[in-house]
Amino acid sequence: MTNMSPIIPNWIIFATVGPVGERTFYLQCEGSDTLYTYKMEKQQVVLLCDQIGNILDDAPRPGHLPDETASFRPTDDINFVVGTIAVAYDVALDGVLLILGDIEFSSENLDFMSSLDESSGWEVLSEAIDMDRAAQLFLSREQAAALAIMGTVLAKAGRPPCPLCGYPLDPRGHACPRTNGHKPPTR
């Protein structure tokens, strides 16, 4: 175990600031009345969203995705720039654990790990990342699924494939057949 308890966000979003081609990507969430903002590279967003899609493939099917109504709150108070990222489905807790390492304390710019079972869990992750300099976020499967779709829409141009189901994502919305949505995907 680590000495940090994970952030359990009320909401979590990706956002971009700036004109196309010069956009800065942020991951922002709120938990326990605290706002957390992390700066990321577009490539990290793409890989993280794909990885969330992969791990959800092996997890129980997400239910209705949250209607994300939160909008980005611009702030100069960035927690840190993200370096190492680890993401895993935690079987015991039935949720997605996302660990963001501060780039200043990361040995690798991108380092994804997705194999996590209930026995090894936290210790495996804490060996690879300086946990005192990392943020731990614990997301429901639905939050993670919605986040992956949101990040993919933002980071990829046009109608990119959904990281969960592979159908094209429509900017107007996507009822993902890999979740318990009622509508078929918009084509």
Ligand SMILES: [Zn+2]
């Ligand atoms: Zn989908």
